[in-house]
Amino acid sequence: ELHWPLKTEPEPRPMHVVPEALKSYALDLLNWLRSCKRPLVLAGVEVARFGLQSTLLQILERESWPVVTSLSGKSLLPELHPQHLGVYEGAMSSRTVGERVESSDGLLILGMPLGDLDTGIFTMSFDQDHCINVDLEHGVRWQGGQEESLDPLLLLRIWIEESQTDHSNRQSVTAACLPTTSQAKFIPDPEQGITVMRLIQAVDASLLAKDIVVADPGDALFASADLHLPESNDFLTSGYWASLGFALPAAVGAWGARPDHRPVVLLGDGSFLMSAVELATLARYHIPALIIVLDNAGYGTERPMLDGAFNDVHQIDHVGFARSMGFREAVRVSTEDELWNALQRLAPARDSPVLISVKLPQNDCSDALSRLTEALGKRVKS
16 A cells, blocks of 8 residues: 655644534535546645645545646645646646546636646636635635635645545546656667757656756746656745746755755756856855756747747856856756766766756747647737
8 A cells, every 4th residue: 555645734723613604614515526527626836835735635535536736836746646647737738637627527726826827827728617716815716605714724624524434426536547657767869959858858767756846937847747756845936927037046945945855957048047146056055956957049938929039048158157156067968868968977966066058949849838839829919
């Protein structure tokens, strides 16, 4: 039997202080979800912020509900858990995940403020009549009304106390609806140039047990949805506004919070220019971060929507810049073989940061970004 350990949660609020009417309301929602044929939970970043992962996981396993997460909530639950289907991000989602979410007749959106990034720039599509939305700011909202007092914390506490175990009408999660979530081996082609998809596959195959992925907004973030993170809380990104320049300073904070984990930073060449001076901080405090710069000579998120010279980024020597900031190891790679050798050579734990600058085709992008920009490009051109 597999055990999925998660962080210890704060002590729950004593249930006797919860008004009976509120408990009744929460249990009505639970029973409604139990009555659905295709229930699904879409979990967001607030679940992690309030330490509710263990409680949510107990409920998911008890009810046999499958779960997806938002992009900013990626890895709030172990992604190799058999009930974890992947990341849902509106138009950016894979076809399998998108269809599963959007066809659900009982969708619980839990702890996910509906901001621009997590909704795929507002490209989510599902039937509001079959949806319950629970977040800190608004409480519970559904077509039947709203109860502001039922935030994610209280709702899950009531549900975990529910002793009803008759789930004869529930459908268990079967292998047929699960995606492939195991890490695949990466076999580099020595003469092949690197694409975003192959870069992510190489990173995925080389991640260590104690790595925290820190992704900057842009294709570094969108592509990283395809990484498989076996432990919870191993992914960080900027959840709002998609502001460039988040990842390098965030790596400093991630290491300060968990010094036994290595930050693996994914960022574009445009993002790099926003906060490149933080390389000096990483070097000064010997933070063992792996910095991977996706260099496509511009703002790759915008090019598929509306291209022009305004998307080009002034080219700099990432390797030389890193060394000038105090890095002892920095390399430039342009083939799959060079990339794989660099990842393997620089993977072992060390007492200083390292950088890999990856040359990418100017017009290449992840599948997620391609799907998103196809949807958004229609809006821009209209």
